[in-house]
Amino acid sequence: DARVTQTPRHKVTEMGQEVTMRCQPILGHNTVFWYRQTMMQGLELLAYFRNRAPLDDSGMPKDRFSAEMPDATLATLKIQPSEPRDSAVYFCASGLPRTERGSYEQYFGPGTRLTVT
Amino acid sequence: DAKTTQPNSMESNEEEPVHLPCNHSTISGTDYIHWYRQLPSQGPEYVIHGLTSNVNNRMASLAIAEDRKSSTLILHRATLRDAAVYYCILQETSGSRLTFGEGTQLTVNP
Numbered sequence: 432d433a434r435v436t437q438t439p440r441h442k443v444t445e446m447g448q449e450v451t452m453r454c455q456p457i458l459g460h461n462t463v464f465w466y467r468q469t470m471m472q473g474l475e476l477l478a479y480f481r482n483r484a485p486l487d488d489s490g491m492p493k494d495r496f497s498a499e500m501p502d503a504t505l506a507t508l509k510i511q512p513s514e515p516r517d518s519a520v521y522f523c524a525s526g527l528p529r530t531e532r533g534s535y536e537q538y539f540g541p542g543t544r545l546t547v548t
Numbered sequence: 549d550a551k552t553t554q555p556n557s558m559e560s561n562e563e564e565p566v567h568l569p570c571n572h573s574t575i576s577g578t579d580y581i582h583w584y585r586q587l588p589s590q591g592p593e594y595v596i597h598g599l600t601s602n603v604n605n606r607m608a609s610l611a612i613a614e615d616r617k618s619s620t621l622i623l624h625r626a627t628l629r630d631a632a633v634y635y636c637i638l639q640e641t642s643g644s645r646l647t648f649g650e651g652t653q654l655t656v657n658p
Contacts, residue, residue: 435591462644474592474635474648487645522591526644535644536582539591 433457435540437523443546449511452543454523455504462526463506464537465491465498469519477521480506513547520544552636557653560626568621568652570636575616580639582646583610583621585632592635592648595621631656 436455444450456463464479478488483500491498495514500506510517524537553571560566572581583595596603596610598619603610609622623630635651 464645466648473650476645476647479645481644524591535639536594536597537584537592537644537646538594542591 435523435525435538437521437540437543439543440541441544441546443548444513445548446514447512448547449509450513450517450545450547452508452521452523452545454506454508454525454540456506456523456525457538458504460525460527460538462535462537463500464524464526465506465508466522466524466539467519468522468542474522477508510545513545515547518545518547552638552649554634554636554649554652556650557655559655559657560623561657562628563625566623566626566630566654566656568623568634568636568654569618570620571618572636572638573617575638576640578640581610581612581616581619582637582639583608584635584637584646584648585630586635586651587629587632595634597639626654626656628656628658630654 438453462481465477466474468474477491478498479486480500497509520542522539522542524539526535526537580597580599582597584592585595586592596605596608598610598612611620633651633653635648637646
């Protein structure tokens with residue numbers, strides 16, 4: 432059963448430290464998404480890539496967040512420097528190529544729970 | 549993004565059918581209707597999607613109103629494992645982004 436994997440699953444860090452979260456999309460999926468979930472804001476799209484190129488990162492605070500896809504099997508989300516308000520669960524999802532029915536389905540990883548103290 | 553409206557919460561009994569409603573009166577002709585669910589401490593999970601016709605898969609059925617301004621996700625026999633937040637989302641044909649709302653918290657009673 433193909434799955435999206437994310438590491439680490441949990442991260443506790445101090446304010447000001449750099450945080451790197453990693454995601455391995457499902458093999459063959461050409462679209463990768465980063466979401467953040469908090470109690471207050473719910474699930475928010477931060478950025479997404481297609482064929483490793485960034486398509487939209489308008490949901491991401493540009494001054495401290497960066498997202499990359501060094502290769503087709505790895506996506507990274509970095510926060511530098513981290514702040515307590517970044518505490519959230521960060522989900523990666525990957526998407527099937529456009530289906531015959533013309534729509535995308537997204538498959539989510541288990542998430543990285545980040546706590547910044 | 550076109551908006552959806554769902555009840556905040558619903559309850560069901562185990563082994564009974566569940567009908568989860570969603571209103572999307574501003575849907576455009578090319579928007580797909582997607583349903584995802586999120587079990588406790590897990591990432592969202594794709595359930596089903598459709599455009600105009602009703603759809604069935606192994607997890608659920610999707611009934612779409614003729615005018616497409618509302619839809620209903622049907623779980624034919626609820627189990628305890630179906631307790632989750634269910635999100636109804638409109639997806640533009642031209643892109644693949646999903647905008648999650650608050651969803652419906654489904655409680656399944658034994």
